[in-house]
Each structure stands twice: as C-alpha cells, then as structure tokens.
Amino acid sequence: MEKVYVLDTNVLLHDPMAINAFHEHRVVIPMTVLEELDHIKDRRDKDVSREARIAINAIDKILFNASPKAIQEGVPIPSALGGEETGSLAIFPDQLINHDVPAPYLDGSQHQANDNRIINVALNLQVKNPNAYVCLVTKDINMRLKAKGSGLENVEDYRKDRVLEDIQYMAKGYEHLPGSFWSQVDKVDTLRDGGQTLHVLNREVLPKVHINEFLYDDSGFVSMVRSLDEEKLELLDLSRDQLMNQRMWGLSPRNFEQAMAFFLISRPHIDMTVLTGPAGSGKTLIALAYGLHAILEEKRFDKMIVARSTPPMAEDIGFLPGTEEEKMAPWLAAFEDNLEVLHGTDESPYSSIEYVKDKANIQFKSLNFMRGRSFNNAYIVIDEAQGLTQFQLKSIITRVGVNSKIVVLGNLAQIDNQYISPLTSGLTYLVEKSKNFEHAGVMHVNGIERSRLAAFAEENL
Numbered sequence: 001m002e003k004v005y006v007l008d009t010n011v012l013l014h015d016p017m018a019i020n021a022f023h024e025h026r027v028v029i030p031m032t033v034l035e036e037l038d039h040i041k042d043r044r045d046k047d048v049s050r051e052a053r054i055a056i057n058a059i060d061k062i063l064f065n066a067s068p069k070a071i072q073e074g075v076p077i078p079s080a081l082g083g084e085e086t087g088s089l090a091i092f093p094d095q096l097i098n099h100d101v102p103a104p105y106l107d108g109s110q111h112q113a114n115d116n117r118i119i120n121v122a123l124n125l126q127v128k129n130p131n132a133y134v135c136l137v138t139k140d141i142n143m144r145l146k147a148k149g150s151g152l153e154n155v156e157d158y159r160k161d162r163v164l165e166d167i168q169y170m171a172k173g174y175e176h177l178p179g180s181f182w183s184q185v186d187k188v189d190t191l192r193d194g195g196q197t198l199h200v201l202n203r204e205v206l207p208k209v210h211i212n213e214f215l216y217d218d219s220g221f222v223s224m225v226r227s228l229d230e231e232k233l234e235l236l237d238l239s240r241d242q243l244m245n246q247r248m249w250g251l252s253p254r255n256f257e258q259a260m261a262f263f264l265i266s267r268p269h270i271d272m273t274v275l276t277g278p279a280g281s282g283k284t285l286i287a288l289a290y291g292l293h294a295i296l297e298e299k300r301f302d303k304m305i306v307a308r309s310t311p312p313m314a315e316d317i318g319f320l321p322g323t324e325e326e327k328m329a330p331w332l333a334a335f336e337d338n339l340e341v342l343h344g345t346d347e348s349p350y351s352s353i354e355y356v357k358d359k360a361n362i363q364f365k366s367l368n369f370m371r372g373r374s375f376n377n378a379y380i381v382i383d384e385a386q387g388l389t390q391f392q393l394k395s396i397i398t399r400v401g402v403n404s405k406i407v408v409l410g411n412l413a414q415i416d417n418q419y420i421s422p423l424t425s426g427l428t429y430l431v432e433k434s435k436n437f438e439h440a441g442v443m444h445v446n447g448i449e450r451s452r453l454a455a456f457a458e459e460n461l
Helices: 009-014 031-040 046-063 068-073 110-128 141-149 240-244 256-265 283-297 313-319 324-328 333-343 349-359 390-397 426-434 452-460
Strands: 003-007 026-030 088-092 133-137 154-156 174-177 189-193 196-202 214-217 222-228 232-238 272-276 303-308 362-366 378-383 405-410 440-444
Touching: 003 009, 003 110, 009 031, 009 046, 026 031, 026 110, 031 046, 031 088, 031 110, 046 088, 068 088, 110 133, 110 141, 133 141, 141 154, 214 256, 232 240, 240 256, 256 272, 256 283, 256 440, 272 283, 272 426, 283 303, 283 333, 283 349, 283 378, 283 405, 333 349, 390 405, 390 426, 405 426, 426 440
Parallel strands: 003 026, 003 133, 026 088, 133 154, 174 214, 272 405, 272 440, 303 362, 303 378, 378 405
Antiparallel strands: 189 196, 196 232, 214 222, 222 232
16 A cells, blocks of 8 residues: 655754655645745754755755655655655645545635645645555644644554653663572673673573663672673672672762662763653763763763753743853753752852862753764763754764763653654653663663651652
8 A cells, every 4th residue: 555644843953864764655744734844944942943944955855856746646765774765755736735635625715724735735735645545643742633634534642762662662661570590590601800700691691781781680690691692691899799889079869779879970981871760860960970080080081061952941041141050050050959969068068169160170061952962081961852853963972072961861751842742752761872881881760868757749749
C-alpha cells in the first residue's frame, strides 16, 4: 500500500531533517507549512528560527532543480547515505482546495486558518487516494483531535525521536541484583590491575548491562561495568563504604545514588555524564562541586561553562541590561544557590563565592550563543536539558572540544515545552543513545535531599 505522510510545521521545527525519516514513502508539505516556516525563520527566538531555516534549506536541496509540475507530483528524496533514492517529497498548493472535492472541509476562517488548511490537505488526499494510507503527522494534540473529528482516518505523532515505548525502561545507570550476585555465578576470573580488583565473567550472566553501569546486590557487592564484548564482561570491584566516604570540594554523598554519581562524574575517561532525577536530588550540586574540584585542585580544565535551557530566554534576554553573564543571572540563580551551599559555612561566604567564580573562571552562557563555537579545556554544564530536542542537544554536544568534559542535567518531570514529552525529550534520546558509549556515563539520582516538604511535594502534589 502506498503511504502518504502530510507534515505539520511543528514536526519540521522539532526535527528539521524529518523529511528523511519516512523511508520509501511519499512526504507532502502543504503550502501553509512553507508560509509558517517563512514567518518563523525571522523570529527573535534563535532556536526556533534557526531550525526553520535548516528545514527550508533541506527542502530546497531536494526541490531546487525540479519543475513546478514535478514538485506537486513528488520529487525523489536522495538517500542520506548517498545510495539509492528513497521516498518522494511534494508541495501541496492548499490555497487551491475548494468545495468541488467531495471531502470534509474545515472552515478557513482567519482564526483557525493554518491548522485547518493543513488538515484539509490530508482530507483532500484521503479522498483522491482511496487505496493509499494517508496520514497527518503533527505534534499538536488538539490538531490531531480535530483531524480525527473531521474524518481523517490516520493521524500520528512524530515518532522517529522516540527511542523508548515506556519511560520506565530508560537507563538509570545502575541495576539492583536481588539476593547475592555471586550465588548466581558459576565461573569468574579475578585479576588485580594496580590497586583495582577486576572480575571477568561470561556475558551470558548479565546480557543486558551496558558500559559504565553500576551493579549492586543485597549482600554488599558493588561494581561498575568497565568493559564488555559479545563474550566477556569485566567488572570493577568497588566498596560501598569507600563510595559513601568520597569528598569533592567539601561535599560528601548523602545517599548511595549520589555516591555512584560522585564516582561516575570523576572518572577521567568519561567525557560526558548525564545526570537525571527529580528536583532536590543534588544533580546541580554534584556537577558544580566536581567542576570546582577538577579546575582548582586537579587543574584538569581551564574554565567552567554553565548554560541552561530557558524557553522565554530568547525573547527576554535582549531587554535585560548588562553583559551576557549579567543577562543570564536570573536563570542561573540555581548555581549561585549551590555555590552558597558549598561555601555557606565560610567566614565570609560572599567573598568566597566571588573568589571561586573568578579563580575557576566560571562563565554563564546562553545556549543560543554556544552554537558555532568550540570549547577546549573546558568543563561544561548544561542544566534543565529536559526541554531540549535531540537536534538541539546534538548541536550543543558537538561544540565540545579537546580535553573537555560535559555534564548534562535534567528532570523529565519538569518539561515545559508543549511539543515535548518524556518519551520524545532530547534528554531521553541522549541517555539511550549514549549508554553504550565507553566514554559516556548515565546516572539517575532519585533521593530527594532538600527537605521533607520538598520530598512530599515531589511524590504527592
């Protein structure tokens, strides 16, 4: 059966390269979508306008040599790998739709014009192609409801960025093994590597674990997966007491998940650490404490770059006075709060904080100005990453230069982007795609360490 996918504007803003995601099928872009992209490309919101321009360029790259008739009928989409052609891309002139076609027709009033015109394209194609699977793809829930209510048989969310079917299966960075782990193991080779103890097992014992994942059982055994292949699994033996007694910049873990996060973030071979968890679990404090320790004590990095995802930022930042760092201050107050926690017991906390900010060369940056730059010898912290798309996170992580480390923080319960859910968040995508990379680590820090009121609110409100 021929499949025809009609794309809404928000799909192309969410993933500007979405036209390549439908394999051998036909992709139709209504003229109204091109008009909306044209308006959006000049917006003050740099993130959205940039993605609109990328989407326009991707469409133009396919259609620039085609005739008007070919564009309306469909132009082959080249394979992303440079091989054979895949599906086709067509522009539908929806301004020509009228009541002459025996299809449901939504009102084209100015208030609802754009959404209705896009739905009308799918309805029109459904009538003209009765033997085809015609589907509207949109991230707008209400638009999906309107389309179904108007008689459109097939309506879907954009799913290419969905790496999980259920968020509960997202990698946490650790696995609890009930009972005694060693009672389930028949054969093991134990080695010494310097001061470390390593256990080499058959992969069949733990077939689903990933690199840099922590394992612990009920009898006190704790380890981290140091390496693995199709046949063997190498575990680094750890001590629960040693993990709990770690200290970084005067900070000690207050629960076992924080202790594992301490150990993971301090590994020199790990270039990217992703810390997820609820508000108050200590993600930001751990990231900041290790950054100060690595820069001022270990001399590993020259500076700390702190950036945060803030949807209103792109519109409001220009109206605030001062430098980029001063403009970012209202959104990065959480880092100031955590610096106060680390230095609150000093004789002169304010002077200590200012000294540390200057000595560690802490720079507050807007994500809008990180693209196009490369950060070498830097410790980079991206906070509130749950509201970023996979495309946005990729464009940020590709900025990480030589001898740099990036820490990505996020809480999937606090997504404020209307088109992003926990399943489609760039943070979820990053966790699942990087969990098998030997130079990346993932940790879900679940214990809430703010107050009993904060714990109650997180669980019950």
